[in-house]
Amino acid sequence: MIEITEGNLLEAPVGALVNTVNTVGVMGKGIALQFKQAYPQMFRVYQQACKAGEVQLGKMQVFDLGGLAGGPRWIINFPTKAHWRTASRLVDIETGLQDLIATVKQLNIQAIALPPLGCGHGGLNWSQVRPLIESAFDTLPDVRVLLFGPGPAPTPETMPNRTDKPKMTIGQAALIGLMDRYLKGLLDPFISLLEIHKLLYFLQAAGQPLRLQYEAREFGPYAKNLRQVLIRMESHYTQGYGDGNDAPAKNIELLPGAVEEAEAFLQEDATTRQRMERVTDLIEGYEDPYGLELLSSVHWVMAHDPEARLSATVAAQGVQAWNTRKRRTLKTEPLGKVWQRLTDKGWIADREF
Incomplete structure (x- = not known):
C-alpha cells in the first residue's frame, strides 16, 4: 500500500528508510547529507564500501541499525547516480527498484519510506519516477510504503544530527x-x-x-x-x-x-x-x-x-x-x-x- 506524504523522511515510523546515494562515497547535499548527519556510522560504512567498489548502480547497500529505541531497523542506500556531479538516469532507477523489491522481500520489511528517487539534485522528472515506484511496489501490496514527493527540506532544527562535535579551530x-x-x-x-x-x-x-x-x-x-x-x-x-x-x-x-x-x-x-x-x-x-x-x-x-x-x-x-x-x-x-x-x-x- 503506497501513501504519498511529505515532511521529514528521517522521522517516518517505518522499519526501513531509503537514502539516495552515488557510488563514489559522497553525501554532500539534500537527503543524503541529512542521512550522513543523522547516521554517521552508516556513512562511514557506506564510504568504505564505495572505496572497495561494492556500491554499484542497480544494487542496494543495506545498513543494519539494530532497531534500537524504536527507530528504523534498516537504512537502504539506493544508488541513483554514478557520480555526484552527474545526472540520474531512469534506467538506473528501474533496475534499482528491482533490487529494492528483492531486498524488501529478503529482509521481510513491512513498512518503508522512500524519497523521490533521482529527482532534486538528480534532475529526473517526478512525473516519470513516481509511476515506476508505484509499479514496482504493486507486487508487494502488504508492505506499507510512505512515498515522499519533491518538496522543501525540513527545517534545520528538525534534522537530527548525531555527528561528533568538531574541535574548535x-x-x-x-x-x-x-x-x-x-x-x-x-x-x-x-x-x-x-x-x-x-x-x-x-x-x-x-x-x-x-x-x-x-x-x-x-x-x-x-x-x-x-x-x-x-x-x-x-x-x-x-x-x-x-x-x-x-x-x-x-x-x-x-x-x-x-x-x-x-x-x-x-x-x-x-x-x-x-x-x-x-x-x-x-x-x-x-x-x-x-x-x-x-x-x-x-x-x-x-x-x-x-x-x-x-x-x-x-x-x-x-x-x-x-x-x-x-x-x-x-x-x-x-x-x-x-x-x-x-x-x-x-x-x-x-x-x-
Missing part, C-alpha cells in the same frame, strides 16, 4: 566571532549565507590563512569549499545550513555557547582578533546583503584589475560588467563611495584572492 572561531559582532548591529538573530561568504572573504583578504577558494559568482565572491566548514559546524556551533543547499538568502544562527567558546579560543590570538577588528571596521554601515555585496564586488575587481585600483570609474565599470543583475542593482555612485572607502582604509589589493 581558528577559522571556526573567527567565523563565530565575526557573526556575533555582525549580529549585534542587527535586530534579526540570523545572518544570511551570502553575508557569511562576504565576511570570510574580507577576513581572508585581511591576511587570515583560511584556504577558502573564492571565485566570482552572481552575488560576488563565493567560496565553494566553505560549505564543508558549515556542514561540520551545523548543530554544534551554528544552525540553519541544514541539507547543504547554498541558497544565498538561507538564514544561519549561532547556537548557545558558541560565542563564549570561540572567544576563549581566540583570547591569546591577537593577530586574528586584529584582522577581525579590521573587517568589522570596514563593513560598518554596510551590514546587510546589499552592502556586503557592494563592498566585496568592488574589492574583487580591484584585486584582479590593477587599473581599477587607481580609478573608481574603472572599478564601477568592472562590477557592472560582472552580470546583468549587478548592472541593474549596483549603481555608479554607491560603487564609487565603496571604492573610496576601500582606498581610504587601505584595502587596495596588491594580489588576487
Whole structure:
C-alpha cells in the first residue's frame, strides 16, 4: 500500500528508510547529507564500501541499525547516480527498484519510506519516477510504503544530527566571532549565507590563512569549499545550513555557547582578533546583503584589475560588467563611495584572492 506524504523522511515510523546515494562515497547535499548527519556510522560504512567498489548502480547497500529505541531497523542506500556531479538516469532507477523489491522481500520489511528517487539534485522528472515506484511496489501490496514527493527540506532544527562535535579551530572561531559582532548591529538573530561568504572573504583578504577558494559568482565572491566548514559546524556551533543547499538568502544562527567558546579560543590570538577588528571596521554601515555585496564586488575587481585600483570609474565599470543583475542593482555612485572607502582604509589589493 503506497501513501504519498511529505515532511521529514528521517522521522517516518517505518522499519526501513531509503537514502539516495552515488557510488563514489559522497553525501554532500539534500537527503543524503541529512542521512550522513543523522547516521554517521552508516556513512562511514557506506564510504568504505564505495572505496572497495561494492556500491554499484542497480544494487542496494543495506545498513543494519539494530532497531534500537524504536527507530528504523534498516537504512537502504539506493544508488541513483554514478557520480555526484552527474545526472540520474531512469534506467538506473528501474533496475534499482528491482533490487529494492528483492531486498524488501529478503529482509521481510513491512513498512518503508522512500524519497523521490533521482529527482532534486538528480534532475529526473517526478512525473516519470513516481509511476515506476508505484509499479514496482504493486507486487508487494502488504508492505506499507510512505512515498515522499519533491518538496522543501525540513527545517534545520528538525534534522537530527548525531555527528561528533568538531574541535574548535581558528577559522571556526573567527567565523563565530565575526557573526556575533555582525549580529549585534542587527535586530534579526540570523545572518544570511551570502553575508557569511562576504565576511570570510574580507577576513581572508585581511591576511587570515583560511584556504577558502573564492571565485566570482552572481552575488560576488563565493567560496565553494566553505560549505564543508558549515556542514561540520551545523548543530554544534551554528544552525540553519541544514541539507547543504547554498541558497544565498538561507538564514544561519549561532547556537548557545558558541560565542563564549570561540572567544576563549581566540583570547591569546591577537593577530586574528586584529584582522577581525579590521573587517568589522570596514563593513560598518554596510551590514546587510546589499552592502556586503557592494563592498566585496568592488574589492574583487580591484584585486584582479590593477587599473581599477587607481580609478573608481574603472572599478564601477568592472562590477557592472560582472552580470546583468549587478548592472541593474549596483549603481555608479554607491560603487564609487565603496571604492573610496576601500582606498581610504587601505584595502587596495596588491594580489588576487
